[in-house]
Amino acid sequence: MKALIYDGEQQLGYREVASAEARENEVLIRVEAVGICGSDMHAYLGHDNRRPAPLILGHEAAGTIVGGAQDGRRVTVNPLVTCQTCPACESGRQNLCKTRQIISMPPREGAFAQYLTMPDRNLVTVPDGVSIAKAALTEPLAVSWHAARLVLNALHPQSEHRALVIGGGAIGLAAALALKAMDFEDVTIIEPNPARRAFLVDTCQQKAVADTNEGFNVVIDAVGYASTRAKASELAEPGGAIAHVGLGEDTGGIDVRRLTLQEITFIGTYTYTDQDFRDTAQAIFDGRLDELDWFETRSLAEGAEAFQDLKSGRVSAPKIILDPWA
């Protein structure tokens, strides 16, 4: 099969590799759409020692089951493979499973390839009328859905409903959409890149600004740098909550003095539970996350160029989806 291989820092090779085969108790999926995530970019830049070269990256996949009893079933893929038996899994927090695996991290290859093998329980059926490309957005949307759910759970019931999302990439935009799907209407996105900001306003009908000094009782940091955490610390209202998604930088930025004196909660969030993934897929299928027409599609063969364009800030769309069969 064709695959896009991460060969080392800023090196991606598109070439023929041995085809994926269904492992025991798993099914083979023909990958028809796979998104590029910020964490793929992080690995591509050589900043993620959990993803050593050579490796197939990519974990935002959708496609069609090939072979066996389910041949032809269109599915979107939850890339977290968990044990289903530990206390975390049994309490519905599969994202905290100590033996969790994610495709694109050893021992599992990723989805920047024509085929992928996955346990059946990780698959959600995509209804007719929903495109496979849109279905491939389930994974990043689920990350934000989970963060939005946690931060709203942490909120005092009598709090004002005003949210700030820092960062207008896919995770930030998805966080705004998730908050709105959860009846949190007043959402502002900070996005410093003018082209991205214009895209958010014009194509996605979001309230996006270059910066703000207003206060918000809900803040989602969808970037994860010291500077964005400093911003979150500054703008969270007394008694408010910050959800932190993603990992640009490992430390720094949190104003502990302000968090303490103003009683602000800072919530680390990681991926999603199985239920979050299913709920997000259903919200997509029901149209509760808007049109989801904010991605651009390229062929997997052009993947290396897509990474270069993303790195240079030349892409205004929040998401590039690669098609391994174009």
Next chain:
Amino acid sequence: MKALIYDGEQQLGYREVASAEARENEVLIRVEAVGICGSDMHAYLGHDNRRPAPLILGHEAAGTIVGGAQDGRRVTVNPLVTCQTCPACESGRQNLCKTRQIISMPPREGAFAQYLTMPDRNLVTVPDGVSIAKAALTEPLAVSWHAARLVLNALHPQSEHRALVIGGGAIGLAAALALKAMDFEDVTIIEPNPARRAFLVDTCQQKAVADTNEGFNVVIDAVGYASTRAKASELAEPGGAIAHVGLGEDTGGIDVRRLTLQEITFIGTYTYTDQDFRDTAQAIFDGRLDELDWFETRSLAEGAEAFQDLKSGRVSAPKIILDPWA
């Protein structure tokens, strides 16, 4: 009246000052017991620019109303004076009132004095049979009660019940007592000072250790330094929660990478709500916070020496209570 005046860095003078008088809509209290808090020590060392000299410190007070219709009523004092009308106050989060005042911070003098004036709504009646010195512990116990309540609220319902408290001073010990009063039985306290640790074990019947590398799904940082936050970040179990009380250092120590990847919640906590204060007082009166015999009493005249002894680590009891009439 006699008062202990903070005159500048490490300078405390015990002398005669103009007596406090009841302000409009307030009552005059004869202060009979007032505890020394870590924040008083912080101010004494010149580290709190919110408390400029000259100033009467002290905010953990109990005593007896003098004059007026309530003459002779024994009370413990909630030192937070709030507006009662803003959204924070109306939602029961008086600790977040934007115009909150606390005695010992301008414009209000503190309680290291023979008299104090307070609004009636800040007072809780102390029943016969409860000593005024024990009643003066309500304030620090309420700080920890509030932190324990918030961190237990943040906990996933199916979580294991194991808690770590970092720091075995009054706030740390009170946090352990509050957790136990909330049916959280397995509580370990880290206290590096051997004399304090022995006191916690022998006099307070607590599980206190010099250090640990075990994991806990609830951590209360009752110290608030970068090093204790680093410890909290390290030992919090995946999916767990950290409550942060007090402010030794303003920044540093939080391992954001771990908080994010292991989905740990970090809760800034500040003082208590009016309800927390009342609930804590009732728990003291009902004996649900144990014997509370872990303070030593000195006269207010000896206050300067008490601060010196605390600073030098010569005090094994978690709390010194000063008596302005001894």
